Amino acid sequence: MSNLSLNRRRFGVLAAAAVAAPALRAQARPEKNKVSIAVGGKASFYYLPLTIAEQLGYFKAEGLDVEISDFAGGSRALRAVVGGSADVVSGAYEHTINLQSKNQLFQAFVLQGRAPAIAMGVSTKAMPGYKNVGDLRGKKIGVTAPGSSTNMVANLVLSRAGLKASDVSFIGVGTSAGALTALRSGQIDAMSNIDPVMTMLEQKGDVRIISDTRTLKGTQEVFGGPMPAGCLYAPMDFVQKNPNTCQALTNAIVHGLKWLQTAGPSDIIKTVPETYLLGDRALYLASFNKVREAIALDGMLPDDGARTALKALASFDTSIKGDKIDLGRTYTNEFARRAKERYKA
Template structure:
């Protein structure tokens, strides 16, 4: 009887150990693309990297930083990266183009994008429609910062095609472009926006860094940065994807209780744009934007599609299956 009990206990222990063990990633070494890594929009990526969460999951992740989200997407389609931290909207636009791109975790629940206009235009520019004929800086044409201002112009009754969009990159290039008079307005993120505000170089026309601001612009939540990959890669490498999501999920959990001081102490000094107190303020401005669950709500997906359809007639006519743009199974397994 005692022998049977020992055998039973051993079997239970073995089953528990086997059930809790995660299979090794099919592809332990991979390259991840991002469009403007120092931007607070992508802070969960930097936290996962700096805290060693990728390595904890058995992953050797190389990060390729591009000038904007659209360029990171191009790298994914071209095969030079296996995964991208980028805007959720790209999964919708790619479905329209016949490309199976799927998000596997939400990193930002609010875009955090701000449309700011050069101070010299104050009084002249009252709505986004007034930007007609002006030069607008974005991280890169075709990126989420471009989509954001397109939507605002169309919502205000204007035509996005009547403005010129200039790629200024994800770093200090946007600040320099405003200061040199190369652009009239800018659709960008922190810490760039906070720097321009401190310098009193711009005034704010639309701000999606908070829940209230996002609701005022979109009427509700609007997903921002996500981790997305090709559908075939997800199918062929589920354990690799799970490992990536585990790392990002841990980064989001860390951010839930982190103080701005903790963030500042974790990121590279180069992110400060030469002004540590300013970066601290930018972090405070952005802490509300990060996802609490990693899951994109249905209303958020619909809001993102509605934003794109507002200024893209072809997309508005297309049959988009939003259920194919995001899967929550990896997030649920991680949490």
């Protein structure tokens, strides 16, 4: 072999190594292989990207052994991380703002939902003569868990009608069969919840929807702008100490989001556990079609979405002062940007 071709070969190897080097750096091993994620209502569409990443082995592919603990609502999932029994929350972005107002720094690092996908409806049996939100005064409203994002949406709807949270009673009903039973048996008069529960009640004529954020248009009407929803967030301390772990978690979620962009209803049915269907496959699929556009595309949290969330919370919670919140510390797109490039999401 001539010196010229040997040099060419050497140059080719060196060039390939130079190209591979950043990729190798980007794929550094996670600092923590075992990660526990707390979630509030895993079977709901709000957290579908998390389920997809788990069921299709995307966390394992990133070198992670992920344990997911399911709670009745996002506020309870958050408590697990605050209490130290879980590392990361799969929950609503606005909790990071709430926490900062209490001097606790948590940071969202990958978005799962670009709209809350929460609907609020009144029971057609308990309130057949319902005319407006003012009729809810003194009524019992079901939410996934007190303090969760379903509670936040209900508070926003009430405040716009001049009602305070104290004008109603909030009751935690979870996100699955228990929520259906609570409304149908008359334990509650209205409900703010997520799908598939709300579509199931709506299709059977059990509720009349009065506020809907399952579409981007509906979200714009309720919040006046884009409203980020489900995401992975953790104490800022955890994110700073475990950047490779956060990158691996983000990669898995964005891989799931990419898969969801082209997945058909039959793909979803084959992938999620049977129990998620709540005994009605057709209604589950009808729910999926309703919330499909609420699912994030690339894991990136929009800056104007963060501002919308702060404005919404401050509108009914006097303890949240807009000028005291540093939104830049409530989320980072650093990990999602890398994952988006990798998966062309």
